[in-house]
Every structure is written in C-alpha cells, then in structure tokens.
Amino acid sequence: MASKDRILRLKEETRCNILDASLKIVKEGGWDALSMRKIADEIEYTAPIIYEYYSNKGAILLELTRKGFLLLAKDLEAAKSKHRLPAKQLEAMWLAYWNFAFAEKELYQVMYGVETTCCEMAKKMPESELPMDLIWDVMVELMTPIMAPHVPTEDEVCIKYYTFWSVIHGLISINMVNRGSSAETNHEVLKTAISGIIRSITG
Amino acid sequence: MASKDRILRLKEETRCNILDASLKIVKEGGWDALSMRKIADEIEYTAPIIYEYYSNKGAILLELTRKGFLLLAKDLEAAKSKHRLPAKQLEAMWLAYWNFAFAEKELYQVMYGVETTCCEMAKKMPESELPMDLIWDVMVELMTPIMAPHVPTEDEVCIKYYTFWSVIHGLISINMVNRGSSAETNHEVLKTAISGIIRSITG
DNA sequence: GTCATTTACTTAACAGTGTTAGATAATTTA
DNA sequence: TAAATTATCTAACACTGTTAAGTAAATGAC
Numbered sequence: 391m392a393s394k395d396r397i398l399r400l401k402e403e404t405r406c407n408i409l410d411a412s413l414k415i416v417k418e419g420g421w422d423a424l425s426m427r428k429i430a431d432e433i434e435y436t437a438p439i440i441y442e443y444y445s446n447k448g449a450i451l452l453e454l455t456r457k458g459f460l461l462l463a464k465d466l467e468a469a470k471s472k473h474r475l476p477a478k479q480l481e482a483m484w485l486a487y488w489n490f491a492f493a494e495k496e497l498y499q500v501m502y503g504v505e506t507t508c509c510e511m512a513k514k515m516p517e518s519e520l521p522m523d524l525i526w527d528v529m530v531e532l533m534t535p536i537m538a539p540h541v542p543t544e545d546e547v548c549i550k551y552y553t554f555w556s557v558i559h560g561l562i563s564i565n566m567v568n569r570g571s572s573a574e575t576n577h578e579v580l581k582t583a584i585s586g587i588i589r590s591i592t593g
Numbered sequence: 594m595a596s597k598d599r600i601l602r603l604k605e606e607t608r609c610n611i612l613d614a615s616l617k618i619v620k621e622g623g624w625d626a627l628s629m630r631k632i633a634d635e636i637e638y639t640a641p642i643i644y645e646y647y648s649n650k651g652a653i654l655l656e657l658t659r660k661g662f663l664l665l666a667k668d669l670e671a672a673k674s675k676h677r678l679p680a681k682q683l684e685a686m687w688l689a690y691w692n693f694a695f696a697e698k699e700l701y702q703v704m705y706g707v708e709t710t711c712c713e714m715a716k717k718m719p720e721s722e723l724p725m726d727l728i729w730d731v732m733v734e735l736m737t738p739i740m741a742p743h744v745p746t747e748d749e750v751c752i753k754y755y756t757f758w759s760v761i762h763g764l765i766s767i768n769m770v771n772r773g774s775s776a777e778t779n780h781e782v783l784k785t786a787i788s789g790i791i792r793s794i795t796g
Numbered sequence: 797g798t799c800a801t802t803t804a805c806t807t808a809a810c811a812g813t814g815t816t817a818g819a820t821a822a823t824t825t826a
Numbered sequence: 827t828a829a830a831t832t833a834t835c836t837a838a839c840a841c842t843g844t845t846a847a848g849t850a851a852a853t854g855a856c
Contacts, residue, residue, distance in 0.1 A: 425812080425813065426813080426815080427812090441814095447813095545781075553782050556782065557763055560760055579756050582753075629844080639807080642804085642806090644844075644845085645804090
C-alpha cells in the first residue's frame with residue numbers, strides 16, 4: 391500500500407502548489423488578478439479541481455494568512471535570538487516586523503485585511519491562531535522585565551503592547567496606502583517611535 | 594431656458610443619489626455587496642445609466658473617499674474649535690479622528706484602502722487632495738507652538754506628525770481587522786498614546 | 797401641427813468571476 | 827476481464843463590470 395502514501399504525498403504537494411500559484415499570481419498582478427481559473431491554469435488543472443483541496447477561495451486566503459503568520463513568527467523569533475537585553479530584543483523584533491511587512495508585502499496584506507473580504511476572514515479565524523496571539527506571550531515576557539522595578543498589571547502590559555503594535559502597523563499601512571514619505575523619513579519615524587515607547591515603558 | 598437649469602439640477606441630484614445608494618448598500622451588506630446593478634436598482638434605473646455620471650465603479654469609490662475626507666476635515670475643524678490651548682486642540686482632533694473612523698466606518702474603510710482596489714485608487718488621487726494633506730497644515734501649525742521653546746525643523750514636525758497618525762490609524766485598523774480587545778482597553782490605549790506623544794512633543 | 801434631431805433610457809451582449817452538477821476517462825479492486 | 831472507485835473535465839448557473847446598439851420620449855425648427 392505504498393502507492394497510497396505516494397498519492398497522499400502528491401495531494402499534499404498540489405495543495406501546496408495551489409498556495410504557491412496564488413501567491414505568484416498576486417505578486418505579478420495584485421490581489422484583483424487572483425482567480426480560481428488562473429490558479430488552475432498555473433497548476434495545470436481546471437478550476438473545479440481546486441475545490442477538492444480548498445472548500446472555496448476564502449479558504450485559500452485563510453491558508454495564506456496562516457502561512458504568513460507562521461513566517462512572521464519565525465522572523466520575530468530569529469530577531470529576538472540575536473540579542474540578550476530585553477529592550478534590545480523588543481526593538482529588534484519590531485524592526486523585524488517592519489521588515490517582514492515589506493519583504494512579504496502580499497502576505498502582510500492578506501494577513502491584515504488590506505481587503506474587505508480578508509477583513510471578514512480574519513474574524514473567522516479560530517481563537518487559537520489569532521494574528522498576534524502567537525507572539526503575545528513572548529512580547530509580554532519581554533515587557534515585564536523592561537518595566538521593572540515597577541511590576542505591571544496585565545492590563546498595563548496589554549495597553550503598552552497594543553500601543554506598540556498600533557504604531558508599527560499604522561506606519562506600515564499608511565505607507566502602503568498613502569505611498570508614504572521618503573524611506574529615510576519613514577525609518578526615522580519608526581526608530582523614534584520604537585525607542586520612544588521603549589523609553590516610556592522602562593521603569 | 595429655465596428647464597435646462599432644472600435638468601442640470603436633477604442630474605446633480607442623481608449623481609448624489611448614486612453615492613448615497615452606494616453607501617447604503619455597503620452599510621447593509623459590506624463592500625462585497627456593492628455592484629453597479631444594485632446601485633441602479635436602488636436609484637430605480639438600469640446599470641448603464643450610472644456610466645453617464647461616473648466613468649466606472651472606481652470613480653464612485655474615489656468620490657466616496659473624497660466625500661469622506663471632507664467630512665473628516667469638518668469634524669477635525671469642529672473639534673479644534675472647541676478648545677483654546679494647542680495641546681488640548683491636538684488631543685481633541687485626534688479623538689475626533691478616532692470617533693470618525695467608527696461613526697463612518699464604511700467611509701474610513703474606503704478612504705484607507707481596507708480593500709486592495711481602494712489601495713490602488715488612493716494612489717491615483719490628485720496631489721492636491723491627498724488624504725491627510727488637507728489636515729497637515731493645521732496640524733503643523735498646532736505642533737510648532739507645543740514644541741516651544743524648541744524651534745523644530747520641518748523634518749522634526751513631519752516625523753512627529755507621522756508618528757501620531759500611525760498610532761491612531763494603527764489602532765483603528767487593528768481594531769477593525771482583529772476585532773480588538775475591549776472598548777475600555779482601546780480607549781485607554783488611545784488616551785495613553787495621545788497624551789504620551791503630546792508629552793514627548795512638548796518642549 | 798408635423799417632421800427631424802437630439803436626449804434619455806433600456807435591452808442585449810461580452811468577457812470575466814466563484815461555484816456546482818453531471819459526464820467521462822483513468823485507475824484500482826475483485 | 828468486469829466492477830467499482832477515483833481523477834479529471836465540460837457545461838452550466840448566477841453573478842460581476844462594461845460597452846454597443848436599439849428604442850422611446852422630449853425638444854427643436856419650420
């Protein structure tokens with residue numbers, strides 16, 4: 391029954407190919423260009439086949455966001471591991487977050503609903519794999535020592551965390567929509583914001 | 594030739610009706626529900642008629658964003674006029690910005706490309722009516738005295754302004770996508786962020 | 797008032813979308 | 827080899843934005 395395994399492996403492969411094809415199409419022609427028939431073309435099948443791997447187009451987008459968050463989490467972990475001091479780690483992580491958004495622009499877009507449909511989608515995500523919940527724990531762990539000697543309540547940490555997140559995400563999305571100001575200015579804003587918040591957190 | 598005037602007035606009215614109908618449809622069924630045929634239905638015409646008022650669907654969205662920014666600008670002006678101290682004015686304006694985003698959720702979405710298509714659109718906007726350029730002047734005027742006695746360079750003001758904007762917009766969009774945390778927490782974040790930045794600006 | 801012209805509006809169609817049902821070809825099982 | 831299962835495709839449905847051609851109504855000139 392080794393053939394069963396081979397078939398299962400092939401199925402897993404086309405499942406993956408569908409995602410790859412989708413991302414390729416989006417990278418080439420934007421989110422509007424993404425259609426079931428084009429995906430099918432790319433993987434050399436006809437459209438209905440896709441529905442044996444994903445229940446609908448939304449499921450594909452959902453899987454792409456899942457993939458995106460996994461990648462982001464990996465990047466953040468890597469950034470953290472490059473430093474020892476919590477403050478430095480935090481700074482490196484948010485910088486990595488920023489870099490990810492532009493390196494994987496299309497993924498970031500689907501992750502944070504730069505599209506209405508995705509917006510609805512994000513709300514349908516199972517609690518356990520919510521966007522930033524994965525990273526939340528790590529961040530909180532970092533922020534608490536930074537705020538020492540003051541021992542923050544959970545609420546305090548929460549507020550600081552959301553502020554942090556907002557600054558970065560806001561900067562990114564304004565940059566994407568509003569074609570932002572110069573790259574230098576942007577990086578300046580980013581650094582100012584990060585160090586400013588870290589300073590405001592430091593006890 | 595008074596009939597000419599009446600006809601022109603009627604035309605202007607249906608032009609407006611198209612926008613109203615669009616907004617109504619979006620408010621009832623989300624951005625996905627918006628279609629030319631549904632708009633036509635709403636204004637009791639057939640679809641092709643719309644193309645005599647707007648060259649395509651994108652033009653309708655563009656006009657909606659324009660309308661949105663005008664409304665926002667009015668709200669901000671009103672908020673400012675309620676205070677005398679620059680710091681208080683600035684705070685009130687950003688609070689008004691926040692309130693607008695949720696009171697006119699659909700407009701805010703089309704304004705800041707919570708949709709890919711809109712994203713592209715925003716880039717096509719004529720320089721003169723760029724999203725925040727209208728408000729820019731007012732903000733800068735406010736920030737300079739706050740930063741006194743230090744006389745900031747244009748770059749410094751720019752960076753502070755962008756930081757401000759990012760915090761608020763980031764908070765809003767994270768809230769919209771990620772169904773945010775509790776309303777109290779959010780308001781806390783908002784106030785913390787606003788007062789924090791104002792404090793960091795104050796010379 | 798009649799006729800020609802313009803304007804207002806509709807119907808029909810094209811090419812595309814997501815999605816489903818039914819037919820067909822290929823493979824595996826008995 | 828025959829039956830049953832699986833893989834795949836074709837055709838269709840109900841939409842989408844958009845355009846071209848046709849029809850009815852209002853307006854103009856004589």
